[in-house]
Amino acid sequence: MEKQTLVKEICPTTTQSWIAEGAVLVDVREKNEVMKLRFIAHEIIYIPLSEFEERYAELPKDRKLVMVCDSGARSLRAAGFLVNHGYGNVVNMEHGLKRWVERGFAIGGDPAAVTGNSGDCCSTSGCC
DSSP states (O other): OOOOOOOOEEOHHHHHHHHHTTOEEEEOSOHHHHHHEEEOOSOEEEOOGGGHHHHGGGSOTTSOEEEEOSSSHHHHHHHHHHHHTTOOSEEEETTHHHHHHHTTOOEEEOTHHHHTTOGGGGOSTTOO
């Protein structure tokens, strides 16, 4: 992947607002991860990070895109890649599926796949 551009990050709570306004979640986790635990949202596009450079053009440029993964790291890389390739309305969901599960948002599958040791990520004040 190319050098990353700064990307705006939003929390899962704000992501819910974006979804309500028509944003698309773009899940960059690998297929085996999605099989274990998946986001439940109105519109989701799955493009694993391992295929992202070849498939990113499948994403609409005229929609808000919220990039997601387990922790927010891989999706941040993908979001930066999109910004560098002309996508203007892209954000990354910080803390990923782990925080989504902690906040009690809809999921499909076993949340134990991500809740093992996530206690240290929420100790900071200001988490949403």
